[in-house]
Amino acid sequence: MQVDSHPFDAAIRLAPQGSNRFRGTTASAYANMVGPFGGITCAVLLQAVLTHEQRQGDPIAITVNFAAPIADGSFDIEAIPARTNRSTQHWVVQLEQQDAIAATATVALAVRRDTWGAPEAVPPSGIPPASTLARVPLSGVPAWVRSYDLRFAEVAVPAAFGGREQPHSRSEMWVRDEPPRPLDFPALAAICDSFFPRIFLRRRAFVPVGTVSLTTFFHADAAMLSRQSDRHVLGVARAMNFRNGFFDQSAEIWSDDGALLASSHQIVYYRE
Amino acid sequence: MQVDSHPFDAAIRLAPQGSNRFRGTTASAYANMVGPFGGITCAVLLQAVLTHEQRQGDPIAITVNFAAPIADGSFDIEAIPARTNRSTQHWVVQLEQQDAIAATATVALAVRRDTWGAPEAVPPSGIPPASTLARVPLSGVPAWVRSYDLRFAEVAVPAAFGGREQPHSRSEMWVRDEPPRPLDFPALAAICDSFFPRIFLRRRAFVPVGTVSLTTFFHADAAMLSRQSDRHVLGVARAMNFRNGFFDQSAEIWSDDGALLASSHQIVYYRE
Numbered sequence: 210m211q212v213d214s215h216p217f218d219a220a221i222r223l224a225p226q227g228s229n230r231f232r233g234t235t236a237s238a239y240a241n242m243v244g245p246f247g248g249i250t251c252a253v254l255l256q257a258v259l260t261h262e263q264r265q266g267d268p269i270a271i272t273v274n275f276a277a278p279i280a281d282g283s284f285d286i287e288a289i290p291a292r293t294n295r296s297t298q299h300w301v302v303q304l305e306q307q308d309a310i311a312a313t314a315t316v317a318l319a320v321r322r323d324t325w326g327a328p329e330a331v332p333p334s335g336i337p338p339a340s341t342l343a344r345v346p347l348s349g350v351p352a353w354v355r356s357y358d359l360r361f362a363e364v365a366v367p368a369a370f371g372g373r374e375q376p377h378s379r380s381e382m383w384v385r386d387e388p389p390r391p392l393d394f395p396a397l398a399a400i401c402d403s404f405f406p407r408i409f410l411r412r413r414a415f416v417p418v419g420t421v422s423l424t425t426f427f428h429a430d431a432a433m434l435s436r437q438s439d440r441h442v443l444g445v446a447r448a449m450n451f452r453n454g455f456f457d458q459s460a461e462i463w464s465d466d467g468a469l470l471a472s473s474h475q476i477v478y479y480r481e
Numbered sequence: 482m483q484v485d486s487h488p489f490d491a492a493i494r495l496a497p498q499g500s501n502r503f504r505g506t507t508a509s510a511y512a513n514m515v516g517p518f519g520g521i522t523c524a525v526l527l528q529a530v531l532t533h534e535q536r537q538g539d540p541i542a543i544t545v546n547f548a549a550p551i552a553d554g555s556f557d558i559e560a561i562p563a564r565t566n567r568s569t570q571h572w573v574v575q576l577e578q579q580d581a582i583a584a585t586a587t588v589a590l591a592v593r594r595d596t597w598g599a600p601e602a603v604p605p606s607g608i609p610p611a612s613t614l615a616r617v618p619l620s621g622v623p624a625w626v627r628s629y630d631l632r633f634a635e636v637a638v639p640a641a642f643g644g645r646e647q648p649h650s651r652s653e654m655w656v657r658d659e660p661p662r663p664l665d666f667p668a669l670a671a672i673c674d675s676f677f678p679r680i681f682l683r684r685r686a687f688v689p690v691g692t693v694s695l696t697t698f699f700h701a702d703a704a705m706l707s708r709q710s711d712r713h714v715l716g717v718a719r720a721m722n723f724r725n726g727f728f729d730q731s732a733e734i735w736s737d738d739g740a741l742l743a744s745s746h747q748i749v750y751y752r753e
Contacts, residue, residue, distance in 0.1 A: 269727060269748055272544040274544075276566075276571040292549050292581065292582050292585075297750070301585050303573070313571055313573050315544060317693050319726075321726060322725060324725060324751070325723070326722075326724040327646075327723045328723075328724075329719070330722060374599075377601060412597075421541055422542035424694070424696040426729050430725060447601070449600075449601055449700075449733070449741060449744055450599075450600055451597070451599045451601070452600075452700055455541060457700070472721055474744075476541055476698045480596070
């Protein structure tokens with residue numbers, strides 16, 4: 210499938226609306242229970258920066274604050290280059306609907322250089338290849354889950370839900386766009402939010418949740434993403450703490466040859 | 482010492498300048514090698530929101546992007562309430578000097594509620610009490626290090642530096658404001674950045690570094706911070722990856738009775 214005709218590209222397509230402004234439309238392929246999947250919102254906010262004529266460099270960090278529900282339909286994005294340095298560029302971005310702010314974001318771009326480097330975290334070991342695992346069941350899932358090929362290494366979520374709490378919320382999964390699409394920065398930003406909320410795993414039950422703030426750091430350069438192409442990447446997610454209506458969730462995305470592509474951290478509202 | 486007369490409070494003091502605007506001044510007690518300690522910049526950006534007349538709730542998340550060096554002297558902060566919901570409030574904040582943006586930030590506030598909750602991460606074990614450890618040597622350190630009482634559990638940094646790389650960058654330390662000061666949200670935000678950059682530990686050497694983007698999630702409510710008061714908190718920091726001039730650093734701040742107060746993640750530029 211050509212990149213341009215992929216549903217992901219349709220979902221993040223933006224029409225320039227003059228200086229620093231873009232118009233987009235929510236896509237049914239990435240709908241969540243209410244409004245769009247958070248990952249596609251991250252991707253389209255990043256896309257505004259990446260297609261801006263003043264863009265300089267590739268993504269290092271993005272933070273998205275989900276300020277209000279996003280309604281199905283059109284939205285406007287304003288992307289302002291706040292500061293451009295020799296090797297980094299900082300952006301302030303917001304998404305608006307009906308003249309109200311629905312999401313805010315900051316993006317840092319940079320020109321990467323050859324330097325000393327070293328991995329420190331190690332990828333999960335003993336995870337069976339994606340080809341040997343079943344795709345997550347699609348019965349009853351929101352549309353966005355069908356736009357990914359998710360294969361769980363440890364537990365079939367949400368098949369085994371029974372309301373009995375388990376002592377941890379860690380999970381590992383293989384994930385790629387469905388249909389397959391070569392990995393790039395917007396797709397990686399979206400994949401960082403493709404994990405089921407950790408409270409579902411911990412409590413083995415569905416409760417109302419909503420991400421408040423999500424930060425992703427991009428460890429990979431464009432060449433690494435290009436080498437990964439459209440094969441499954443390996444995702445790991447866990448939480449550290451659930452308290453007073455908020456929990457955190459940290460995720461890592463690894464290439465299928467064991468390199469860290471992105472790490473991502475979010476704080477999520479929950480109700481019970 | 483009264484809170485109001487503490488150097489930390491002087492460093493984050495802001496003078497209102499009309500709608501959404503505040504003026505502050507860099508403080509010599511929190512100076513770094515060049516410009517202010519990043520943690521005090523986080524604290525003063527947060528303080529602008531917390532002292533804003535439209536503030537609603539307590540901090541859940543803050544992200545600060547360090548867009549340019551901050552010069553010694555006065556600076557202006559603009560804090561805009563982007564969206565106020567029933568239980569959350571989202572802010573867009575920036576710090577300006579000479580009419581240019583030097584830092585951008587987003588802040589999420591929320592009203593915490595009693596809910597089901599559970600810890601998942603566990604605090605480091607076997608760390609000797611702060612009272613049995615020596616304070617980090619202060620010879621040659623930047624001023625901000627003297628404004629903290631840092632006590633390392635594992636390695637004396639930077640005393641044992643010899644340029645020989647070690648296989649990990651993890652460290653644990655006790656930390657409190659010096660002189661002691663009751664913990665609050667701005668102080669906790671600053672403490673989240675009080676770890677030496679992980680590349681110093683990993684490489685056992687100093688290299689030029691600068692935080693690009695820093696996100697802190699506040700797991701504690703005001704009552705927990707109040708109970709912690711002015712005693713040392715326990716910090717843990719580690720990195721996952723060093724590549725192409727950027728590394729990540731994740732930190733946890735634990736109360737001295739083992740509750741997670743904050744988790745913090747930054748991506749840092751390095752040169753060699």
